[in-house]
Amino acid sequence: MDERFPTMPKNREICQTPNNIEILIHYYTCPEPHPRFDSPAVKGAINRFIEDHIFELDHTKPSTIRVSPKGKAWIKMILLTPYPKRAWIDDHNNIIDIEE
Numbered sequence: 526m527d528e529r530f531p532t533m534p535k536n537r538e539i540c541q542t543p544n545n546i547e548i549l550i551h552y553y554t555c556p557e558p559h560p561r562f563d564s565p566a567v568k569g570a571i572n573r574f575i576e577d578h579i580f581e582l583d584h585t586k587p588s589t590i591r592v593s594p595k596g597k598a599w600i601k602m603i604l605l606t607p608y609p610k611r612a613w614i615d616d617h618n619n620i621i622d623i624e625e
Contacts, residue, residue: 552580
């Protein structure tokens, strides 16, 4: 754990906030510090991602955060998520596709 960032609640694997996903994508695409790096929400998310091995601290460069292989796998899963489909479900729980 990095003491610069506050800790997050332990029930964190239930879902992610849009803010957390945005922070993940920021560090995946940009080596610079997050623009809201000093905000409690960003610091908390960074610490959470460090604890969960989504982010790694680059000890060769001060305050440099990079996405770990686990984080890159999560990004891949996010990018492969298809749009939701609309369907009808009949009284027998059969799913009937609806083309849009």
